[in-house]
Amino acid sequence: MDAHHASLGRRTLEEIRQKRAAERISKVSSGSDLTKASIPSDIPVIRKSESGNRLSEADVSGLVSQLKDLQQKNAELEDNNKILSLKLQGKEAEFETLQSRFNELEQNTVPSLRKALKDVAMEKDAAVVAREDLSAQLRMLKKRLKEAEEEQYRAEEDAASLRAELNSMQQQAMNSAFGGINSMGSSPDQVQALEKELARLKSELQQESLLRQQERRQLAEEQARVSSLTSEKQELEERLTSISQRGSEVVSEKASRKEFSVEDKEKLEKQLHDLAVAVERLESSRQKLLMEIDNQSSEIERLFEENSNLSSSYQEAMNTATRWENQVKDCLKQNEELRRVLDNLRTEQASLLSTNGSLMLHKGGAIETGSQANTTEILSLKGQLVQEQSRADSLSAEVLQLSARLQQATQAYNSLARIYKPVLRNIESSLIKMKQDGSVTVQ
Structure with missing residues (x-):
């Protein structure tokens, strides 16, 4: 039972690392406007139990809640990215109209x-x-x-x-x-x-x-x-x-x-x-x-x-x-x-x-x-x-x-x-x- 919980915790940690790497890549590719949207510092840090590498059920439930919060923040960031891209397209269209008028x-x-x-x-x-x-x-x-x-x-x-x-x-x-x-x-x-x-x-x-x-x-x-x-x-x-x-x-x-x-x-x-x-x-x-x-x-x-x-x-x-x-x-x-x-x-x-x-x-x-x-x-x-x-x-x-x-x-x-x-x-x-x-x- 303890081994099962440990493998589940490792898997969740790897998924969290991958998501963070993907977020960093998306931030770099989105431009200077997206760099302003920084990840809030209120994400709870994963705490290990006193028993060392083993994770308790409370830690797993905390990780699951943190994962859900991260998914919500990711969705919000994606929405903000879409809004900014729409604004950028509008500015480009306005610039094109002004250029054509000129x-x-x-x-x-x-x-x-x-x-x-x-x-x-x-x-x-x-x-x-x-x-x-x-x-x-x-x-x-x-x-x-x-x-x-x-x-x-x-x-x-x-x-x-x-x-x-x-x-x-x-x-x-x-x-x-x-x-x-x-x-x-x-x-x-x-x-x-x-x-x-x-x-x-x-x-x-x-x-x-x-x-x-x-x-x-x-x-x-x-x-x-x-x-x-x-x-x-x-x-x-x-x-x-x-x-x-x-x-x-x-x-x-x-x-x-x-x-x-x-x-x-x-x-x-x-x-x-x-x-x-x-x-x-x-x-x-x-x-x-x-x-x-x-x-x-x-x-x-x-x-x-x-x-x-x-x-x-x-x-x-x-x-x-x-x-x-x-x-x-x-x-x-x-x-x-x-x-x-x-x-x-x-x-x-x-x-x-x-x-x-x-x-x-x-x-x-x-x-x-x-x-x-x-x-x-x-x-x-x-x-x-x-x-x-x-x-x-x-x-x-x-x-x-x-x-x-x-x-x-x-x-x-x-x-x-x-x-x-x-x-x-x-x-x-x-x-x-x-x-x-x-x-x-x-x-």
Whole structure:
């Protein structure tokens, strides 16, 4: 019986040693996390009985209870090992997802950001080109206004010369009746020249009005282009805000990922720094472009207001001119009626003179033939005098009509001079200021 108990005790001791060796091997293979789970020190030590190598029944029962405790602890350790392995698998899966997300960002987001930056740069270049076109058009408009001022000055000089010539003609016509008749021998040519000059002046006025209409259309087109530039500016601002938001998102995502390598972090930080520098550069260029667009829009608005004032004053001048034309036409009609009445009276007077002369010839039959010839010559001269007087009256009426037209043209030119001189003076002062400041702002 004692031998049986001794063999049973030895067998249990060997099993305990084997289990402890297996536990040590499993601890070594499970990693650094499993090394923390140490075997508790509350396992009871096997106590031998006083009889030496023999074991009593109490020792055997104690060994059995210790064996059960060890089995329970082993099961608990296995459960802990399973939990830790599950946690490790979860961490590995999370790391893989983060790695895939990082690769996706590198493959998709960064190229899209670079493409967006390139698009913004191209749009900025297009806006700069459009701004240069606008400045060139403004310079052309100023040049045309200067040419119009020079043409106006030339027209004023021509009108002054014509006015002086008309005054001299009127003075020559009013000196004496016969002197007026003799001086009118060359008046039709002068009248034709005056009519040609007036036609030329009218054509120049029409050309000036066409130029003003073209300038209005160009101003409207420039305003449309400015509005399109403002819309493009808003789009650029929106794209810049979206780029900055994307950059902040990328920065936050990179800050949340702590398991990336140092090289990847440095590379991404460098890319973000480059993006931030590019965004700041684009922002500064955008601000400059906005300032230039605001300046040009204010200049265009000022020119548009001046042009509207010019058109209103021109319309008023045209209304006054039409009123004067109507009055002159009425006066000319009255003059024609009076001239017709005067011609009738003169013809009646000539007929009366001829009848009186014939009666005198019949009564004084003994009058000599020389006196008859003198009377007939006097009568013919009186008839010619009546005709020449009627012709002189018609020519004087034409001269008055031409002088009225010339006065109308001079009034139109004076009104245009009053309107355009301050505008051209402002343009000249602005050009001088631009020359003093240096080169033109559009470069």
